[in-house]
Amino acid sequence: MPMNRFEGKVAVITGGAKGIGAACAARLAAEGAAVYVTDVDEEAGERIARETSGVRFHRADASSGADWTALHDKVISAHGRLDVLVSNAFASVNGAPHELSEPDWDRTHDVTLKAAYLGVKACIGPLREARGAVVAVSSVHAHRSLKGYTAYAAAKGGLNALVRQLAVEYAPHVRCNSVSPGPIRTTHWADTSEEDIVRAGDATLVGRVGRADEVATAVAYLASDEAGYITGVDLPVDGGWLTLKHAL
Numbered sequence: 566m567p568m569n570r571f572e573g574k575v576a577v578i579t580g581g582a583k584g585i586g587a588a589c590a591a592r593l594a595a596e597g598a599a600v601y602v603t604d605v606d607e608e609a610g611e612r613i614a615r616e617t618s619g620v621r622f623h624r625a626d627a628s629s630g631a632d633w634t635a636l637h638d639k640v641i642s643a644h645g646r647l648d649v650l651v652s653n654a655f656a657s658v659n660g661a662p663h664e665l666s667e668p669d670w671d672r673t674h675d676v677t678l679k680a681a682y683l684g685v686k687a688c689i690g691p692l693r694e695a696r697g698a699v700v701a702v703s704s705v706h707a708h709r710s711l712k713g714y715t716a717y718a719a720a721k722g723g724l725n726a727l728v729r730q731l732a733v734e735y736a737p738h739v740r741c742n743s744v745s746p747g748p749i750r751t752t753h754w755a756d757t758s759e760e761d762i763v764r765a766g767d768a769t770l771v772g773r774v775g776r777a778d779e780v781a782t783a784v785a786y787l788a789s790d791e792a793g794y795i796t797g798v799d800l801p802v803d804g805g806w807l808t809l810k811h812a813l
């Protein structure tokens with residue numbers, strides 16, 4: 566059944582040039598939104614804007630306050646409104662604490678966590694006016710600990726706490742929620758062997774890795790008025806990964 570839940574609305578998606586962000590952009594645009602994809606990958610960003618009706622690309626580093634101000638000004642001067650903010654960009658450097666450099670810790674936190682704060686700080690005015698929605702793309706790593714994910718897990722755990730806090734700060738005008746994807750086959754998995762992808766799928770109840778569009782479906786729902794009574798929650802989109810007890 567075709568849906569037009571975002572007709573006349575404007576959305577910003579960070580890290581939207583590829584993967585889950587690109588799927589969110591395609592979904593929101595297909596449902597009528599004017600979508601601003603922001604990313605540091607200009608080639609991929611310009612490609613998605615060329616190939617997807619309703620999507621524009623604006624180069625912005627999600628961890629830069631100055632880039633957020635420029636993006637806000639551009640969107641508001643073009644449309645006079647902003648309804649949806651999807652905070653999806655991330656960075657991750659793996660390692661146990663003693664293996665991680667301080668700059669790697671900072672970079673992971675700046676793009677994965679601080680960016681969500683900066684985005685809301687820059688855009689809360691129009692989001693409030695529109696009675697809009699914020700959706701952050703978190704991770705199952707916010708809920709379960711796997712070796713090596715020190716900085717990423719801490720940043721995603723912080724992101725979930727931040728989203729709950731945002732829901733409280735900006736109620737009742739802006740609903741704020743997150744999704745926690747499990748293993749989703751995106752460009753991020755480009756170097757992963759087929760064997761490891763099958764193994765990742767076996768760790769879910771559904772028995773396969775997920776697709777970016779399956780996360781986009783959940784993001785679009787939480788961003789839409791259909792979710793008008795939902796705020797401050799985290800929705801796992803993980804094929805049951807969090808439910809299944811994993812053997813050690």
Ligand SMILES: NC(=O)c1ccc[n+]([C@@H]2O[C@H](COP(=O)([O-])OP(=O)(O)OC[C@H]3O[C@@H](n4cnc5c(N)ncnc54)[C@H](O)[C@@H]3O)[C@@H](O)[C@H]2O)c1
Pocket residue numbers: 579580581582583584585586603604605606609625626627628653654655656676702703704705745746747748749750751752753754
């Ligand atoms: N793929 C998975 O299995 C999985 C699982 C759990 C959570 N996630 C989360 O989903 C989100 C998207 O991941 P993905 O798998 O689509 O990754 P991806 O690598 O395919 O896409 C991430 C995008 O973010 C962009 N980006 C990186 N740094 C940026 C910055 N500073 N400013 C703006 N954009 C920047 C990249 O250029 C890229 O286009 C992330 O938040 C990730 O943590 C992914």
